[in-house]
Amino acid sequence: MNSDFQIREHVDLSPYNTMGLAAKARYFISLKSVDQLKEFIADKIWQENQRWILGGGSNVLFIDDFDGLVVHVDIPGKEVVQESDDLVLLKAGAGENWHELVMFCVDKGWGGIENLSLIPGSVGAAPIQNIGAYGTELVDVFHVLEAVNVETGEIHTFTKNECKFGYRDSIFKQEARGKYVVVSVTLRLQKDPQINTVYKALSEALESKGISTPTIKDVSDTVIEIRRSKLPDPAEIGNTGSFFKNPVISESIFDELKERFPDIPHYSVESGAKIPAAWLIDQCGWKGKRFGDAGVHKMQALVIVNYGEATGSEIWSLAQRIQASVEDKFGISLVPEVNVVGKTA
Incomplete structure (x- = not known):
């Protein structure tokens, strides 16, 4: 077993889920690279226990203790894999914080995910859920993702069609549930962004601020303001x-x-x-x-x-x-x- 990571037992999951529930995992491991994941798949504890793959913990409710293995996917990294005059393909590790990735793109002037600002959770969980808000869904900017087969350790690249995206749904919540671990997501972003203000609450909020031709930063800032006014911060409640x-x-x-x-x-x-x-x-x-x-x-x-x-x-x-x-x-x-x-x- 790689000495860079370790299997822990009887771990309190309250720091790892935004509901703050004090359920315990029989076994727990945090993985920071694809190599660590592929190596651990051969381990006895992986093979002999039921597993739950955990990202940012913002979309899970543990009803009771989990008598198995919780795998916290914490793979970092951001990389531009392709760039042209008008497009950027940005690859991000599954363990990256989603909102921080949105802020990174907004700062760069790369448009497409600004309406998805302040959504809690990790990059790896975003396509599983096909996250969406204020008139935008992940599918709108999705290019490909990489996922590791939990039985073979092989990496498979899923295209948009293969992910079978639906409303808060994907193949990973259906027939591929529990069969893959998402390790990276590549997004298709615009250098000359087309601003999306079709969502009524967003357009009205921008109008009330006197913004008639919003930038992606205007959209992001306004979405953040709306979300903070309506939704509780998981860090507080x-x-x-x-x-x-x-x-x-x-x-x-x-x-x-x-x-x-x-x-x-x-x-x-x-x-x-x-x-x-x-x-x-x-x-x-x-x-x-x-x-x-x-x-x-x-x-x-x-x-x-x-x-x-x-x-x-x-x-x-x-x-x-x-x-x-x-x-x-x-x-x-x-x-x-x-x-x-x-x-x-």
Whole structure:
């Protein structure tokens, strides 16, 4: 075994998940290079235990202790792999902090991910979730990623089509779940950026600041301001950001709901209507509710928070109660955006 890293036992995971849950991992290892990962795949502990691959920990809910191996992917690095007069292909290690990468690109004047400012988590987790916000998704700037096969240790390069991106979804949450570890992501960025202000809240905020021809820095700064005004900082109060996906329903079901709830907001999408999950949850009276140290944020109903000592099972119980109430009132099933890990999930 490489002396540069070590396997730890019975490790408290609270520093490694933004909900701040004190679940324990039977085994834990932090890997800082592809070579370390490929070497460790041959190890007995890797081969004989169930595994959870952990990035920034911003999209995971540990319901209880994890009786297996948690692999913290902490591979750093940024490299321009191709550049022309108008495009840059930027390769980043899976362990890079996503927001810091966005700030790096904004400072360079490379456009495409400025709308994704202040999203917590790591670069490696971004394509798994196909992160998105304020009118932009990762798929819009994605070029390729490299991932290591967990059985063979071989590196496979996935193209955009091979990743099968969907709404907060990818092949890595479906048929390739648990079969690969993402080690790098390459983004296709613009040197002469096309500014995306289609998202209403963003365009209105820019307009209120008197900015008619925004730069990517203007967009980034404004997104950061909006997010900070609506979403709690995980460093101050434990949370995973948006807990549920915004549900997509058929036009016929939406029309029926519109008759019962004339004020129901929606966004038209190819397959029907996308309903803000936050609105549904708020209409069911959950915003600001607290049960012990588990609660729903007072400013954003889509965010479930840990006020300090909540357990994963308490957070999950609250989430299930929210799901049941939305289902009962609207007939809509809310699907968690977070990965729920544990025996009772």
